Amino acid sequence: MSASAAVTSTYNKDHPFPARITENRLLSRPGSSKETRHFVVSLAGSGLHYKAGDSLGIYPTNRPSEVEAILKALGATGEEPIMLAKATDPMPFREALHARLSLSDPTRKIVEVLHGKATNADERARLGGLLAPESKELLAAFLGEREFIDLLIEFPSARLSPQELVDQLRRLMPRLYSIASSPKVHPTEIHLTVAVVRYETNRRERHGVCTTFLADRVQVGRTEIPVFISHSHFRPPEDHSKDCIMVGPGTGIAPFRAFVQDRYAEKGVGRNWIFFGDQHVATDFLYEEEWREWKDRKQLHRLDLAWSRDQATKIYVQDRMRENAAELWAWIESGAYFYVCGDAKRMAKDVDQMLHSIIADKGGMTLEAAAEYVKQMKKDKRYQRDVY
Ligand SMILES: Cc1cc2nc3c(=O)[nH]c(=O)nc-3n(C[C@H](O)[C@H](O)[C@H](O)COP(=O)(O)OP(=O)(O)OC[C@H]3O[C@@H](n4cnc5c(N)ncnc54)[C@H](O)[C@@H]3O)c2cc1C
Ligand SMILES: NC(=O)c1ccc[n+]([C@@H]2O[C@H](COP(=O)([O-])OP(=O)(O)OC[C@H]3O[C@@H](n4cnc5c(N)ncnc54)[C@H](OP(=O)(O)O)[C@@H]3O)[C@@H](O)[C@H]2O)c1
Numbered sequence: 001m002s003a004s005a006a007v008t009s010t011y012n013k014d015h016p017f018p019a020r021i022t023e024n025r026l027l028s029r030p031g032s033s034k035e036t037r038h039f040v041v042s043l044a045g046s047g048l049h050y051k052a053g054d055s056l057g058i059y060p061t062n063r064p065s066e067v068e069a070i071l072k073a074l075g076a077t078g079e080e081p082i083m084l085a086k087a088t089d090p091m092p093f094r095e096a097l098h099a100r101l102s103l104s105d106p107t108r109k110i111v112e113v114l115h116g117k118a119t120n121a122d123e124r125a126r127l128g129g130l131l132a133p134e135s136k137e138l139l140a141a142f143l144g145e146r147e148f149i150d151l152l153i154e155f156p157s158a159r160l161s162p163q164e165l166v167d168q169l170r171r172l173m174p175r176l177y178s179i180a181s182s183p184k185v186h187p188t189e190i191h192l193t194v195a196v197v198r199y200e201t202n203r204r205e206r207h208g209v210c211t212t213f214l215a216d217r218v219q220v221g222r223t224e225i226p227v228f229i230s231h232s233h234f235r236p237p238e239d240h241s242k243d244c245i246m247v248g249p250g251t252g253i254a255p256f257r258a259f260v261q262d263r264y265a266e267k268g269v270g271r272n273w274i275f276f277g278d279q280h281v282a283t284d285f286l287y288e289e290e291w292r293e294w295k296d297r298k299q300l301h302r303l304d305l306a307w308s309r310d311q312a313t314k315i316y317v318q319d320r321m322r323e324n325a326a327e328l329w330a331w332i333e334s335g336a337y338f339y340v341c342g343d344a345k346r347m348a349k350d351v352d353q354m355l356h357s358i359i360a361d362k363g364g365m366t367l368e369a370a371a372e373y374v375k376q377m378k379k380d381k382r383y384q385r386d387v388y
Helices: 003-008 064-074 093-099 108-117 121-131 133-144 148-154 162-166 209-217 250-265 288-296 317-323 325-333 347-362 367-379
Strands: 017-026 036-042 055-058 175-178 189-195 198-201 204-207 225-230 244-247 272-278 302-307 337-342 383-387
Touching: 017 209, 036 209, 055 209, 064 093, 064 148, 064 162, 093 162, 108 121, 108 133, 108 148, 121 133, 175 189, 175 209, 175 250, 189 209, 189 250, 204 209, 244 250, 244 325, 250 272, 250 288, 250 337, 272 317, 302 317, 317 325, 317 347, 325 347, 337 347, 347 367, 347 383, 367 383
Parallel strands: 244 272, 244 337, 272 302, 337 383
Antiparallel strands: 017 036, 017 225, 036 189, 055 175, 055 225, 198 204
């Protein structure tokens, strides 16, 4: 795609491109406790362009069955006109619930509203108990197990009007996904690696809004999905002769598939080293055939794998880093770039700690000196993270 086409694209976050999905394929194998999928999104006709390291923003819609359940609980038809915050024109209630409002993550405020409106004495007492100053933890646990529909069903006497409910709901936000393809290989399409969110709380099945939108509700080649490119600072080295160490367990592998494609297309001489991990080798080895093929043709130079649940003791990517500490340090000392993508809460912190410890140990430094070394790597853009 030419640079001028990119500049003239009119599509962005406020004016998303109506894209179509051309492929929806299961990556995890039967027997996996996870459902990780590969999606291909066509950008044909959009004028949009992207770079390895960018993310795709997607505006999902809610499950129709959940919308209908809310309408039923309120005794509403869905045709009622409602006003969204800051809107100038009304829209039908059903449409707002379907595409504009988040139906999960209720807060204390809705409990207060229900308490104020409940006409049944038992319901009022229960809601009052949750709002008591000493019930903070109880309330947090109660809300953590529930979505708005649960509350409407559990406290039916507090019948809210459509507008009263709308006033309690936050806007449905777009979700971001790390792009798993390089534009140098796939200029008019974007590949995604998506872990589908399904779980149960309060004895009800829960469905991640965007991941089940993509997995279950979007029809391949037919449904239009509003998308935009979210440009990032997360980038492979501009100098293609530099080595790259990429740590991406689970869906964290997505941008590194793009990096390895990108760097191979550039014919640089820099080496690629991937640390990947997931639960089981038999069911969760995402893109296994590609990595093997790329390794055979020296597109990928090292692949270290950590299967967390194939043995009694957990093995994680940072354990593989420790086992290969001397070589890892040799790569870093000779100018390699170090990248991390995936879970922010635990993995990225533990990998960061391991990086510090390897630099201190193999570089013969104090932990303070290692911290300075890492700080400099960050300044030089040689240590980049894309974590969520
Ligand atoms: C820059 C960036 C890149 C990303 N890249 C990727 C990517 O490449 N692939 C990918 O799959 N995701 C990626 N994500 C995450 C993605 O944006 C979504 O957050 C994720 O897919 C969930 O979206 P959802 O709408 O399906 O779920 P939501 O409807 O938003 O639900 C998710 C929420 O459900 C709750 N939840 C989930 N599991 C459980 C459970 N077992 N028990 C109780 N509660 C639970 C949690 O509160 C969680 O926050 C990325 C995020 C960012 C910010
Ligand atoms: N709520 C959370 O805390 C949390 C964290 C991560 C991902 N998620 C969500 O879970 C879904 C699937 O995510 P995903 O496919 O990307 O995989 P993931 O859940 O991040 O797991 C990938 C691999 O990382 C391992 N892992 C767990 N803790 C680790 C740590 N501290 N250091 C290194 N590795 C660690 C996992 O092992 P084990 O699972 O066997 O321990 C697994 O083998 C996504 O929807 C994601 O958003 C939620």
